[in-house]
Amino acid sequence: MSRCQSTVFRLFSLRIGLRIKTHLSSPVDQFCRNKSRYTGKMNINSTVRLNDGVEMPLFGLGMYLSEPGSSAANAASSALKCGYKLIDTAIYYKNEDDVAKGVRDSGVDRKNIFIVTKIAEHGYDVTVEAVKTSLKNLKTDYVDLFLIHFPLGGKNIETYKALHDMKKEKLIRSVGVSNFGIHHLKGLEEAGLPTPSVNQIELHPFMKRDELVKYCKDKGITLMGFSPLARSKKNDDPDLIRIAKAHGKSVAQVMIRWGLQKGFVTIPKSTNPERIKDNANVFDFQLTDEEMKALAAKPDDFNAGENEWNPVVSPWEG
DSSP states (O other): OOOOHHHHHHHHHHHHHHHEEOOOOOOOOHHHHHHHOOOOOOTEEEEEEEETSOOSSSSEOOOOOOOTTTTHHHHHHHHHHTTOOEEEOOOGGHHHHHHHHHHHHHHHHHHEEEEHHHESSHHHHHHHHHHHHHHHHTSSSSSSEEEESSSSSSSSHHHHHHHHHHHHTTSEEEEEEEEEHHHHHHHHHHHHOOOSSEEEEOOTBBBBBHHHHHHHHHTEEEEEETTTTTGTTTOOOOHHHHHHHOOOOHHHHHHHHHHHHHOOOEBOOOHHHHHHHHHHOOSSSSHHHHHHHHTTTSOOOOOGGGGGGOOOSSSSOO
């Protein structure tokens, strides 16, 4: 990287409020090497340093709705072989054991993989047992990032304390939350608990959540965006189609790139090996300021989930 490129990259990192570290590319599948052109700003190995000092990959594979069994295992394995460094699963997804098989089948060393999982049931003792079960399912001695899946049902404080106690035992490297709104985050703070390292929420050009994003960045909480493709429900948007055509990319690749340029840890989901490869081919172009402004102007209220499920606005029950 030249001095000029290095300066630009540092300024970019400061602008998004993150410290992003870019490593030299490691060997990956020949297909991926042929399709990737390093731009000097970020690549598939780029990481963000969390507020607890843990380095987290900026890009990974989401496992939600990946059907348990060979489909989920093959997705995880394909992604890792293609250079992905992060796999996001959850107890609720019922595919933690498939992630373990995918890791084993990929041949990639566990220490080079960042595993995220989540707990949906709350309570101190429940959480301790759930962590042990996840470790058994994932066939690993530790989880890199453990999240409270959503704030519904109360007992969040007990759950959060339990996760931090398990972190002290070296069973978890970092503790965060998912689907937490500002009032939920304030609830943890008012209880005198450590600031979460990550808040995983739905993020895409049609669900930008600017106020929540700003709050998290001000507090040093890294944003992790799920459903970055809005479940393909906005593939007919004229601006996305225009931008994709201008770069010779797909609408999906433009949406993934949007998340990365916003500084969000971005985890597109797919079980199709070709799409998994294509989703990683987003580091050889950059959206212009005009294109980012066009996407910023999109309505900000589209929930891609079923039944408009949105726990971010649910009451805080402690």
